[in-house]
Amino acid sequence: GTKTESEKFPGALYTLTLESLMPDNRATQSATTHNLGQHFSKAFDITFIDKDEQKKYVWQTSWGLSTRSVAVAVMVHSDDKGLVLPPRVAPIHVVIIPIIFQESREAIQEMALKVKEKLGTVVVVLDDREEYTAGWKFNHWEVKGVPVRIEIGPRDVKKDQVVLVRRDTGEKRAIPVNTVEEEVQNTLVTIQEDLFRKAKRFLEENTVTANNYEDLKACIEDKKLVRTNWCGSEECEAIIKDETGASSCCIPFNEEVQGTCVYCGKDAKYPVYFAKHY
Numbered sequence: 001g002t003k004t005e006s007e008k009f010p011g012a013l014y015t016l017t018l019e020s021l022m023p024d025n026r027a028t029q030s031a032t033t034h035n036l037g038q039h040f041s042k043a044f045d046i047t048f049i050d051k052d053e054q055k056k057y058v059w060q061t062s063w064g065l066s067t068r069s070v071a072v073a074v075m076v077h078s079d080d081k082g083l084v085l086p087p088r089v090a091p092i093h094v095v096i097i098p099i100i101f102q103e104s105r106e107a108i109q110e111m112a113l114k115v116k117e118k119l120g121t122v123v124v125v126l127d128d129r130e131e132y133t134a135g136w137k138f139n140h141w142e143v144k145g146v147p148v149r150i151e152i153g154p155r156d157v158k159k160d161q162v163v164l165v166r167r168d169t170g171e172k173r174a175i176p177v178n179t180v181e182e183e184v185q186n187t188l189v190t191i192q193e194d195l196f197r198k199a200k201r202f203l204e205e206n207t208v209t210a211n212n213y214e215d216l217k218a219c220i221e222d223k224k225l226v227r228t229n230w231c232g233s234e235e236c237e238a239i240i241k242d243e244t245g246a247s248s249c250c251i252p253f254n255e256e257v258q259g260t261c262v263y264c265g266k267d268a269k270y271p272v273y274f275a276k277h278y
Contacts, residue, residue: 001016001017001019001249001250001251001252001253001273002014002015002016002017002250002251002253003015003016003017003032003248003250003251004234004237004248004250004251004272005234006234006237006238006248007247007248008034009032009034009036009062011036011039011040012034012035012036012037012039012062013035013036013037013039014034014035015032015033015034015035016032016033016034017029017031017032017033017249017250018030018031018032019249019250019273019275020072020076021202021203021206021207021225021275022072022075022076022278023075023076023202024223025206025223025224025225025275025276026223026275026276026277026278027225027249027273027275027276027277027278028068028072028075028277028278029064029068030068030069030072031063031064031065031068031069032063032064032065033061033062033063033064033065034061034062034063035061036059036060036061036062037059037060038057038058038059038060040060041057041058041059041060042057046058046060070089073085073086073089076199077168077195077198077199078145081139081142081143082142082143082144082145083143083144083145084145084167084168084195085145085146085147085167086147086191086192086195086196087147087188087189087191087192088192090123090145090146090147091123092123092124092125092144092146093122093123093124093146093147093148093184093188094119094122094123094124094125094146094147094148094149094150094184095124095125095126095127095137095141095146095148095149095150096112096115096116096124096125096126096127096149096150096152097127097134097137097138097141097149097150097151097152098111098112098126098127098128098134098152098153099134099151099152099153099154100130100134101153101154103154104154104157107154107157108152108153108154108157109128111152111156111157111162111177112126112128112152113126114177115150115152115162115177115180118177118180118181119180119181119184121181121185122184122185122188125141125146127140127141134151142167145167146167147166147167147168147187147188147191148164148165148166148167148184148187148188148191149164149165149167150162150163150164150165150180150184151163151165156174159174160176160177160178161174161175161176161177162174162175162177162180163175164180164183164184164187166187166191167191168191168194168195169194203225206223206224206225207224207225207226207227208224208225208226208227209226209227209228210226210227210228210262211228211229211259211262212262213262213263216228216240216244216262216274217243217244220244220245220246220274220275220276221244223276224275225249225273225274225275226246226273226274226275227252227271227272227273228262228271228272228273228274229257229258229259229260229261229262229268229270229271229272230248230261230262230263230268230269230270230271230272231260231261231263231264231266231267231268231269232269232270233261233264233266236261236263236264239263240262240263240274244274245276246274246275246276246277247274247275247276247277248272248273248274249272249273249274249275249277250272250273251270251271251272252271252272252273255271256271257269257270257271
């Protein structure tokens, strides 16, 4: 949505924002864009020559969609074990971990290489380092958030299967080697969809509507993202922030407003979301 005048980037004509709700129920800006107009170009004398050979001040924008978006993805999806990366942004999709026993070493290594070759359409790491135990490797790659782990031990070689483990749920299942490519692709799609649904459900469950000021204060105290009505007065907005500790997130796009301002009771001009921020 659009930031209010008091929350927009100083000097901008307006600011657009994408707000996210974190697991601790605080809101944060995932991304922002600012229309700077000609304010800064005039201040710093940034000009161009137009088609009529006239000197003009440039129009500028500013965009913030980079490390903060990565940080938000980390905060939304991860758990106490470490990162949980959505497959579409994960730098590594699958890690293969051979569980080596001396008597079956060669067969396990051969199957691990075979499985890696089958998974040529995704990014795969074969962790065949011998100085670390399988358990250490499990923890290492869980911390890094790799979406899928494939385990191969002596029993799996005998059954011509592998064990596929989901990072997000910890679910384990044995699958035939000849279906590993299809199973991995399907699992990556499922993980992506499940993570999205989980985050969306959390947002919906923690978004409420307040029709009066007492409700607003109670909802903020309950750590909710609150949709309410606002008259557009910066004074009302400032009082709400001072008394509740919550600041406005944005005026959402394409949402109609009906009723009165949650604070002063005058006719509302905008729907607006409030939450406690970082």
